[in-house]
Amino acid sequence: MRQVLLAAPILIPLAASAVTALLWRRPMAQRRIGLAAAVLLLAATLALLAEVVSGGMLVGRMGNWPPPFGIALVVDHLSAAMLVITGLMGLAVAVYAMGPGAQERDRAGFQPLFHALLMGVTGSFSTGDLFNLYVWFEVMLIASFGLLVLDRTKEQLDGGVRYVMLNLVGTTFFLIAVGLLYGLTGTLNLADLARVAPDVGNQGALAAAAALLLISFGAKAAVFPLFNWLPASYHTASMPVAAIFAALLTKVGVYAIIRVFTLVFAHDHALFGPIVGVIAMATMVVGVLGAAAHYDVRRILSFHIISQIGYMLVGVALMTPLAIAGSVLYVIHHIVVKANLFLVAGAMRQVGGSFALARLGGLWASRPLLGLMFLVPALSLAGIPPLSGFWGKLVVIRSGLEAEAYLLAFVALAVGLLTLYSMIKIWNEAFWKAAPEPAPQPAAWSRAQRIATFAPILLLCGVTLTIGLWTEPFAAFSIAAAESLLDRDGYITAVLGAPMPRFAEAVP
Amino acid sequence: MEIALSAAIGVLVAAAAYLLLARDLPRGLIGFVLLGTAANLVIFAAGRIGTMTPPLVEPGATALAAGAANPLPQALVLTAIVIGFGLTAFALVLVMRAHAAFGSARSEDMDAAEPPACTEAAPAPPETGFVRQPARAPARPLREVV
Numbered sequence: 263m264r265q266v267l268l269a270a271p272i273l274i275p276l277a278a279s280a281v282t283a284l285l286w287r288r289p290m291a292q293r294r295i296g297l298a299a300a301v302l303l304l305a306a307t308l309a310l311l312a313e314v315v316s317g318g319m320l321v322g323r324m325g326n327w328p329p330p331f332g333i334a335l336v337v338d339h340l341s342a343a344m345l346v347i348t349g350l351m352g353l354a355v356a357v358y359a360m361g362p363g364a365q366e367r368d369r370a371g372f373q374p375l376f377h378a379l380l381m382g383v384t385g386s387f388s389t390g391d392l393f394n395l396y397v398w399f400e401v402m403l404i405a406s407f408g409l410l411v412l413d414r415t416k417e418q419l420d421g422g423v424r425y426v427m428l429n430l431v432g433t434t435f436f437l438i439a440v441g442l443l444y445g446l447t448g449t450l451n452l453a454d455l456a457r458v459a460p461d462v463g464n465q466g467a468l469a470a471a472a473a474l475l476l477i478s479f480g481a482k483a484a485v486f487p488l489f490n491w492l493p494a495s496y497h498t499a500s501m502p503v504a505a506i507f508a509a510l511l512t513k514v515g516v517y518a519i520i521r522v523f524t525l526v527f528a529h530d531h532a533l534f535g536p537i538v539g540v541i542a543m544a545t546m547v548v549g550v551l552g553a554a555a556h557y558d559v560r561r562i563l564s565f566h567i568i569s570q571i572g573y574m575l576v577g578v579a580l581m582t583p584l585a586i587a588g589s590v591l592y593v594i595h596h597i598v599v600k601a602n603l604f605l606v607a608g609a610m611r612q613v614g615g616s617f618a619l620a621r622l623g624g625l626w627a628s629r630p631l632l633g634l635m636f637l638v639p640a641l642s643l644a645g646i647p648p649l650s651g652f653w654g655k656l657v658v659i660r661s662g663l664e665a666e667a668y669l670l671a672f673v674a675l676a677v678g679l680l681t682l683y684s685m686i687k688i689w690n691e692a693f694w695k696a697a698p699e700p701a702p703q704p705a706a707w708s709r710a711q712r713i714a715t716f717a718p719i720l721l722l723c724g725v726t727l728t729i730g731l732w733t734e735p736f737a738a739f740s741i742a743a744a745e746s747l748l749d750r751d752g753y754i755t756a757v758l759g760a761p762m763p764r765f766a767e768a769v770p
Numbered sequence: 771m772e773i774a775l776s777a778a779i780g781v782l783v784a785a786a787a788y789l790l791l792a793r794d795l796p797r798g799l800i801g802f803v804l805l806g807t808a809a810n811l812v813i814f815a816a817g818r819i820g821t822m823t824p825p826l827v828e829p830g831a832t833a834l835a836a837g838a839a840n841p842l843p844q845a846l847v848l849t850a851i852v853i854g855f856g857l858t859a860f861a862l863v864l865v866m867r868a869h870a871a872f873g874s875a876r877s878e879d880m881d882a883a884e885p886p887a888c889t890e891a892a893p894a895p896p897e898t899g900f901v902r903q904p905a906r907a908p909a910r911p912l913r914e915v916v
Binding site: 393396397400403404407408411414415416417418419420421422423424426427430431434437438440441442444445493494495497498 | 790795798802805806808809810812813814815816817818842843846849850853856857860861864865867868871872877880881882883884
């Protein structure tokens, strides 16, 4: 039963993707199946989380091949949390995608691609094998390529070309690193790699492979200086697609960095910690400055994705339990908030007629509830107490001060202030200033479309407020996740069984 | 043999880097194909080269005979080739569509996603931000607000 539960987050989107592809000409049936699958996925991931919290790490052997020979699915605290968030985002965006524009999207094949994307993401979060991670990355990539150019406009094709080229090269680097690691260690199972890596004779070559992995995961996570594809493409996608991209894709890169660098290359922390620290600072600063220079809601939000990635890397840079707990808490909070901001931006476009701040205005007077729905995630992103972002930033900055990384802590604080500036800019321009002349004509939309648009926004606002006002369980969970991430021997034993001699010595 | 293989990988990566830096998208795509080939050769080389014995388990035996070729990298390379083929096919179609839309396959001619030099709408003058407030709208039923 536990094994079925372990594979369910992959199997449910797989089935949904296949069935909706078969029902190509029946958008209504596709939509119903897609929604049912999203609900099922959230339920399955919640059950998995409960199982992990009560019974510890889950390990499944696919095809009953014992690790390290077969592919193992391993779900620990971090994986389970990421899976639940994926389920939540999948449901929110599946509902949101029933709003305006749903028919065009469904006819272009939104549903099969969307569920294939979810499968790639859940697969990446649950696998315990490096080559399998590569395969899930590619599943996710090809689905995201299709989703990005769904409307085939000029803008999307341009953004799509940039996104596709950079990501193709990034994952090829991943493949080269996989080859080098296999040559050095003779294994690709993450637990086995963690066991063998400290004893590899040629530590220089191992560090080179680690650097290649850092580059390819970093390109996926959009860290400095590999972020240019993100602001060039995300704002061209249709709003539900942009929201799911913003929520999940970069975070898969962050997850991969956290997983690999706390597990396999932890012994090399003296080398990679400072590098990741500098990358984290540069990412925070560049992202937030890029956002300050833009006046299109979608582009401002895209740059803030980059800036926030920096906070999530602090855990890997410092490698203290508190710092890693901060990263985990930050990832959980950020996914909810960032997806919600994109959903709100879509609603602003719907009622205000534009994404450009110059053409928006007067929304607070005409739509005060929408204003509140914007304020909750926006202030949370900036880290205003008592919203979720405050606790995330608090833990990250405190861990920086405790580890005597004062510069890192200072940069994190300063970037928080600049984030607030960007959010106030959107607020002033879109909500506070007078409505532009001539007043924009809000697009007509039905009651059902309004419900589909605002229900997910309210749901995610509720999650943000819950994390903010009732932080205790989330913080405790993050600390448990950090402890399990730092307990490498526990991970190795859980996957491979009791310590055993090596199967074959790798040829030096 | 290792030296020849490493040299081949090096040449492939160099050629791929050169082509990927080109502004012509089809060239960049060929560069990606070469880079993928280099990656596949790295994996292949990682499984140790030299033996010609096929990785088959003899009848009655439970494991490969000593000196047999390593089957795992070949399986990995096969997977990588299939994935790379699919991605290349998609990228090729995308470049063709972009060529049809822009009338050019050069990246500097494609400027729809990030228009040059602030054609993105300029901000409204700042004084409208705080000072001039819109007249208070009359209260409206909740249903219309959302």
